[in-house]
Amino acid sequence: MGDAISVEELQLAARNHGMPLEALRWDVTPIGLHYLLTHYDIPDVSVHSWRLEIGGLVERSQSLSLDEIRTRPSVEVAVTMECAGNGRVHVEPHVVSQPWLLEAVGTARWRGTPVAGLLEDVGIRGDAVEVLFTGLDRGVEGGEEQAYARSLPLSEILAGDAILAYAVNGVPLPPQHGYPLRLVVPGWYGMTSVKWLSSITLLSEPFDGYQMRHSYRTRQHEDELGEPITRMAPRSLMVPPGIPEFMSRSRVVPAGLCELRGRAWAGESEIAGVDVSTDGGKTWQEAELDDDALGRWAWRAWRFTWDADPGDHELCCRARDGAGNVQPLEAPWNVGGYMNNAVQRVAVTVTE
Ligand SMILES: Nc1nc2c(c(=O)[nH]1)N[C@H]1C(S)=C(S)[C@@H](COP(=O)(O)O)O[C@H]1N2
Numbered sequence: 001m002g003d004a005i006s007v008e009e010l011q012l013a014a015r016n017h018g019m020p021l022e023a024l025r026w027d028v029t030p031i032g033l034h035y036l037l038t039h040y041d042i043p044d045v046s047v048h049s050w051r052l053e054i055g056g057l058v059e060r061s062q063s064l065s066l067d068e069i070r071t072r073p074s075v076e077v078a079v080t081m082e083c084a085g086n087g088r089v090h091v092e093p094h095v096v097s098q099p100w101l102l103e104a105v106g107t108a109r110w111r112g113t114p115v116a117g118l119l120e121d122v123g124i125r126g127d128a129v130e131v132l133f134t135g136l137d138r139g140v141e142g143g144e145e146q147a148y149a150r151s152l153p154l155s156e157i158l159a160g161d162a163i164l165a166y167a168v169n170g171v172p173l174p175p176q177h178g179y180p181l182r183l184v185v186p187g188w189y190g191m192t193s194v195k196w197l198s199s200i201t202l203l204s205e206p207f208d209g210y211q212m213r214h215s216y217r218t219r220q221h222e223d224e225l226g227e228p229i230t231r232m233a234p235r236s237l238m239v240p241p242g243i244p245e246f247m248s249r250s251r252v253v254p255a256g257l258c259e260l261r262g263r264a265w266a267g268e269s270e271i272a273g274v275d276v277s278t279d280g281g282k283t284w285q286e287a288e289l290d291d292d293a294l295g296r297w298a299w300r301a302w303r304f305t306w307d308a309d310p311g312d313h314e315l316c317c318r319a320r321d322g323a324g325n326v327q328p329l330e331a332p333w334n335v336g337g338y339m340n341n342a343v344q345r346v347a348v349t350v351t352e
């Protein structure tokens, strides 16, 4: 792990909490345990005056109330969402930003109306290629005052399963998760799913706002453009077995059979398998995958029975997806500390 974190990083960490890894035991994360990432402040929204403005290259601009959006066709989809900065604390050299360990993930049942259908209803002009989603929250980042805003190619929206969500796990969105309406883009890293949505604008070229042009790109040097971050690389996490030691959070497990359980997800292609190592990544054995009861866009549960011998052990798990991507043993480095999907390592002491 990197150097000590600063007070500035602690300020971010105290606002933006992760999902305790024992919460991997739930198929759907209880909403208060879902991770949280907010760049600026949670905005103060009155649902009476709130409107979603749909404009730009559309046939009929719209200004919709929440009730109007709620009367549209709706779907509920279980989505595993992960921050692109998950794993950042484990990259070397240290990157200063929200100091995630491995817990910037959660799975929720989001209910809302498909974005593609809404855009088709308002009429997409022939010269539209990009869809910009703008939030109500404002801040200064990289010296630029801005509203949080991200875009996606129109083709992604039309072919994909993105929704405008007004409910999560059966209740209206809580303030911190984007009340009254947010975008949810299954399979993509969390930065794509704009909260507190205020407008959708169709554009004739890709949007180059701060969160597209500067943030959320993998760069080896501050002054290069780098590659945009899109879909989630495969990752598997296990429920830490046994009980924790208070300060180190290393685990204490009694000798004998120990069932390891975890979850794995990937945004580009489905999970193909999960392997477990009980010797720090030297040797691997295949875990058993549960069925995909939650659907394509949510994590897959897995299990593995470990015959634990007394002594110190390092447990690891790694996911593979159908496109041949496998989690690396070493953390990849880039300027933002993004997309570090190196295998999880859990120190365990097995007692007699
Ligand atoms: N408007 C707005 N949307 C946002 C953000 C934000 O700061 N403002 N953070 C993004 C990032 S980086 C992530 S990882 C996810 C987190 O969603 P959650 O807080 O509901 O878990 O929201 C995304 N959408």
Ligand SMILES: [Mo]
Pocket (backbone or CB within 6 Å): 037, 082, 083, 084, 085, 190, 191
């Ligand atoms: Mo994020």
